[in-house]
Amino acid sequence: MYLIGIDLGGTEIKGGLFKEDGEVLAKQRIKTPVSEGFEGVCQAIYRLVQLLVNAGGIEEKNIKAVGVGIPGVCDGEGMVYSAVNLYWTNVPFGKRLRAITGLEIFVENDATMGAIGESAVGSMKGVKNSVLITLGTGVGGGIIIDHLPYSGSHGLGSELGHMIVGENYYDCNCGSNGCLETFASATALVNYTKKLLQEGQHESILCTKCQEDLDKLEAKDVFDAAKEGDQLAQKAVQRLVKYLAIGVANINNILDPDVIALGGGLSKAGDYLLNLLNNEVEKYIFFKSEKMKCRLAIAELMNDAGIIGAAMLAEKRIQISS
Numbered sequence: 155m156y157l158i159g160i161d162l163g164g165t166e167i168k169g170g171l172f173k174e175d176g177e178v179l180a181k182q183r184i185k186t187p188v189s190e191g192f193e194g195v196c197q198a199i200y201r202l203v204q205l206l207v208n209a210g211g212i213e214e215k216n217i218k219a220v221g222v223g224i225p226g227v228c229d230g231e232g233m234v235y236s237a238v239n240l241y242w243t244n245v246p247f248g249k250r251l252r253a254i255t256g257l258e259i260f261v262e263n264d265a266t267m268g269a270i271g272e273s274a275v276g277s278m279k280g281v282k283n284s285v286l287i288t289l290g291t292g293v294g295g296g297i298i299i300d301h302l303p304y305s306g307s308h309g310l311g312s313e314l315g316h317m318i319v320g321e322n323y324y325d326c327n328c329g330s331n332g333c334l335e336t337f338a339s340a341t342a343l344v345n346y347t348k349k350l351l352q353e354g355q356h357e358s359i360l361c362t363k364c365q366e367d368l369d370k371l372e373a374k375d376v377f378d379a380a381k382e383g384d385q386l387a388q389k390a391v392q393r394l395v396k397y398l399a400i401g402v403a404n405i406n407n408i409l410d411p412d413v414i415a416l417g418g419g420l421s422k423a424g425d426y427l428l429n430l431l432n433n434e435v436e437k438y439i440f441f442k443s444e445k446m447k448c449r450l451a452i453a454e455l456m457n458d459a460g461i462i463g464a465a466m467l468a469e470k471r472i473q474i475s476s
């Protein structure tokens with residue numbers, strides 16, 4: 155029997171066909187037909203399932219279950235309350251997909267799927283409790299408790315990016331102020347660096363780059379400049395690290411997990427980011443103990459975390475229900 159993991163994004167739908175132990179047999183991706191609405195996207199997912207079946211040379215009846223990660227808020231039955239990038243509000247996604255495909259369908263938030271993937275075969279493998287924080291355009295997260303994903307009583311939990319960690323000079327997209335996302339995302343780092351450059355109080359190697367076009371500045375440029383010793387870039391990175399550390403310490407003080415892993419584009423800064431963060435987190439940890447310390451790590455699966463996690467969630471849910 156086989157599992158399928160789907161990562162439904164606002165621009166493309168990625169899918170993987172897996173053996174029950176997580177070994178990948180085929181991967182496919184298609185564009186998300188957002189303009190075709192809810193029904194169009196559901197039909198596209200079924201086409202992707204068929205593409206995977208063909209690519210893997212298997213029969214559809216041998217698919218045990220399909221897991222789908224969605225960019226939004228949903229409940230355990232696959233009712234999607236909100237998916238902003240898809241323009242969905244209150245759609246019976248899981249139910250419709252079950253009807254179209256005739257397959258077992260399990261739906262979860264995409265960041266949670268990433269955490270399940272890391273927990274099954276990546277940086278959080280082999281531990282009971284762990285948390286994945288994804289640092290990309292926004293900040294997302296997934297929580298694993300007792301080897302299972304945790305998203306709260308209404309599917310609204312694990313919104314790590316909207317944890318309030320301070321007061322910021324601009325509001326979050328969610329309408330609140332001080333969300334982790336507005337301090338620790340790639341967008342936040344670039345915005346703050348631009349602000350420093352515009353204020354013009356510091357010399358910076360980034361000035362040369364930005365004289366051409368300020369909009370070309372990327373988070374990677376800021377990290378690279380910081381590593382080279384550029385003071386303005388270091389100031390921006392330090393600010394990100396400070397608030398990320400507050401977020402990490404809050405998670406640690408509440409959940410006491412074995413591992414907290416960093417994923418998403420910013421995690422490519424690797425050990426440089428990890429070392430800065432380790433030092434800063436120390437300051438905010440309530441119970442300081444070398445022996446009982448949560449380990450900080452960089453996520454390992456990168457782009458495939460979502461599809462692997464979705465397949466592994468389907469496997470877990472089948473195990474629980476049988």
Ligand SMILES: [Zn+2]
Nearest residue numbers: 316326328333
């Ligand atoms: Zn927010």
